[in-house]
Amino acid sequence: MYAYIFDEEQTFESVTSQTIEFIESFFSIELPNSYKKLMMMHNGGSLAYSTFSSRKLREDSIEIDVFLPLSIHEGVIESKQITTQLDIDERYIVFACSHHIFIAFDYTVHRKGNPPIVFIHRHTKEVIKVARHFRSFIKKLDTAYMEEINDFIYTSRQFERYVKKGKSTTHIAACFEQFSYEANDFEWYSQLAIYTLKRKQDTQLAWYIGAGLLQQIKLHPHERWPLTSLQEAINLLQAFHDPYTRKLGKQLQAKLMKPKMLVF
Structure with a gap:
């Protein structure tokens, strides 16, 4: 955004x-x-x-x-x-x-x-x-x-390092956005999201994380969703005072509930 x-x-x-x-x-x-x-x-x-x-x-x-x-x-x-x-x-x-x-x-x-x-x-x-x-x-x-910025690609190790250090909101947000479009380990992505949401009460990051999790849901079949981790991330998003962040949490919750509603 x-x-x-x-x-x-x-x-x-x-x-x-x-x-x-x-x-x-x-x-x-x-x-x-x-x-x-x-x-x-x-x-x-x-x-x-x-x-x-x-x-x-x-x-x-x-x-x-x-x-x-x-x-x-x-x-x-x-x-x-x-x-x-x-x-x-x-x-x-x-x-x-x-x-x-x-x-x-x-x-x-x-x-x-x-x-x-x-x-x-x-x-x-x-x-x-x-x-x-x-x-x-x-x-x-x-x-x-423009070209220099667009050509910059983060590695998974860089992603983890930025998240663990927690010093650069800009780089962390960029990593969440980049990796949200890659069919990587969904559990790994979700755990990094949880770690960041717990450590930094930053609305900007929460937006990137929420949008990233929604994008990851699109990339992975339901049986590969890390349901426990996703639920924890949703709870953290919905705990924010920012209404837009909470809305992302609600959207994620709705995605999790929809497959259950299809079971007869």
């Missing part, structure tokens, strides 16, 4: 569903689900995938410095101050910026759903629509190191 765009471990305080509800109420809007899920996984920060290119821009591309955090004290909540200073419609909700561009959700027409994404020039106040919605915007982000 797009958390790969960030270039470092989270530095801002993790966002809660209550904070998101407060911000939506503050602006009288509904933020895009894809954006909320991303910020629950990684609440703002500088980007590794920071280059945005579009024919609509005067420049060939724009380098985006940072995604603002969701917080009741700083970040996106300060959007009204920005639009007031620029003397533009406050229904542009700023969520990211570069040295001369603000990136915002355009709620001037719709207050719900997936609003368009616009660039607002700090000096000219020019507003340019650059994407139909947030997911489209994210998919257009690129990096000069």
Whole structure:
């Protein structure tokens, strides 16, 4: 879920569903689900995938410095101050910026759903629509190191080492994602998931782990599912306060229950 765009471990305080509800109420809007899920996984920060290119821009591309955090004290909540200073419609909700561009959700027409994404020039106040919605915007982000990053493949020993050390959330998440698409030892994958969930109460990692376990279920026939380990992982996911993490746990639980319901 797009958390790969960030270039470092989270530095801002993790966002809660209550904070998101407060911000939506503050602006009288509904933020895009894809954006909320991303910020629950990684609440703002500088980007590794920071280059945005579009024919609509005067420049060939724009380098985006940072995604603002969701917080009741700083970040996106300060959007009204920005639009007031620029003397533009406050229904542009700023969520990211570069040295001369603000990136915002355009709620001037719709207050719900997936609003368009616009660039607002700090000096000219020019507003340019650059994407139909947030997911489209994210998919257009690129990096000069794209090939180098995409070509990097982890080994199983590296996966185990990152999990045991527990120091790099980014590498651990990448390992869970990579190996989720390989028909490896499902028990081994599940045990690494359990170890990580017990050791690190990290929402971003929990998302990768939950999604990874769902993908592993697709790859393996039911008779090869490590039911005891999966149930333990599900219990750990459902113990999170984050509603999206708990939802993944419920989805996994439903998968486990479905084969039992088919037995007559």
